Amino acid sequence: MIARVLVILLLVAAIFGGTAYFAYELYFKPKKLDVEEKKLAAIAPVAPPDPSVPAFEKLKPVLELNTTDAQTAISDFLNNFPESPMAPAAKAALGRINAAMLLSPSPSPDKTIYAVVKGDSLMKIAGKFKTGAELIYCLNNLHTINLQIGQELVIPKLDTSLVIDRKAKTVTLQNAGVFVREYPVKSLKLPPAASTGTVQTKVGDKLAMKGNTRVAFGTKDYEGSDRWVMLGLGGVTLRGTPPPADDGSEVAMPGGIVLDPADASEIYVFTTRGTPVTIK
DSSP: OHHHHHHHHHHHHHHHHHHHHHHIIIIIHHHHHHHHHHHHHHSOOOOOOOTHHHHHHHHGGGTTOOSHHHHHHHHHHHHHOTTOTTHHHHHHHHHHHHHHHHTOOSOOTTEEEEEOOTTOOHHHHHHHHTSOHHHHHHHTTOSOSOOOTTOEEEEEOOOEEEEEETTTTEEEEEETTEEEEEEEEEEEEOOGGGSSSOEEEEEEEEEEEETTEEEOTTSTTTTTOEEEEEESSTTOEEEEOOOOOTTSOOOOOOSEEEEOHHHHHHHHHHOOTTOEEEEO
16 A cells, blocks of 8 residues: 555656656746846956057157157057057157158258358258258258358258148148158138038248238247248138237137147148148
């Protein structure tokens, strides 16, 4: 009798145990897995380390050096990591180095040594080499426009152009189509003819202004004057931010392309009448 009861109990346990197992496999287990998957999905994936960060850290010792090795190292970084969050800082450092080396009197393949002869002036020498008198003046660290016969000057051979990007609000200086430096624009107000599409123009004139008066290169008022680059397109002017009013208040931004005064002065030095300009 006892044996028969045990057999019946075992059969009942087997039947209900199997039913419970199949219920777990068909309903509870999938539901549990679904909950676990949702938990995992809610956890934000961990981004892999950005390799450009340690690469930029290695660059830091050369960022302030005005050498070809520094140029190469920073250029390689920008080529390898163009989308790096460090790219703007690297590009700014490269631009500063590029400009400094172009303005250095150190000999290089793109510079000529010229000995001053009787009757020479900076303007005459600049015309002879199709460059700018201000560029020769700055590159040779001159303190006067008066020259001495036999004096040696370093004359740069540049083929500069400007690219004005309306959307990015930048002015990029190029030499023979190669990046030199990028300058941020503080204010951009262009006429309708230059507000859309790609516009090709040139530097029409360059003005050194003291207040509302134009001053000549080499005069006592030239130093510290505001430098304006006039484009041959509806009188568009590239210039520095105007100085404060006599009472110290800020002056409204003028039309055209307004930059930091130091940036405008540097562009002024690197350009001449006829320098190509692209507005895009």
